[in-house]
Ligand code: IMP
């Protein structure tokens with residue numbers, strides 16, 4: 001396949017923008033204010049779930065003014081396609097003792113709920129001072145495990161989405177907006 005055709009195919013997979021860059025930035029400001037008022041000066045530890053939440057983490061950590069530290073955990077529940085495998089693997093864990101921290105988990109999207117359900121169980125067993133979950137996107141229609149985030153910035157219908165950290169086959173994470181993926 002020629003270069004032009006490959007680029008066209010890559011672009012054609014971006015069906016339509018569902019959340020603009022500006023809408024995301026406004027939501028991040030809201031999230032920053034929510035965190036600031038909830039923790040009211042108390043130091044927090046932000047834990048982002050890689051890879052999808054790396055962009056969200058970068059923006060949220062700049063929107064908070066309470067003292068904050070950052071950590072990254074890596075979980076994978078998808079192969080390269082658009083369907084969940086049902087198996088959550090923690091491929092990179094944090095090594096520090098979280099028992100002296102108020103932990104805030106930052107996630108890109110909650111779909112079946114399996115990933116966060118497992119991660120929250122794992123982290124709660126390590127006795128943090130408190131633990132809350134903030135997700136950029138929530139797809140409640142797809143839930144298999146009963147899991148509710150403390151904050152969901154956007155609730156979206158059952159579409160596979162890409163951009164702002166979210167991928168399909170490792171591509172599209174760098175889009176500055178959230179778009180629906182064209183699976184055809
Ligand atoms: P869950 O365990 O099914 O809740 O899946 C959560 C993980 O699956 C997220 O952290 C994403 O990496 C991935 N995921 C779920 N839905 C989508 C989507 O629409 N686009 C891209 N990745 C998704």
Ligand code: MG
Nearest residue numbers: 052078166167
């Ligand atoms: Mg992913």
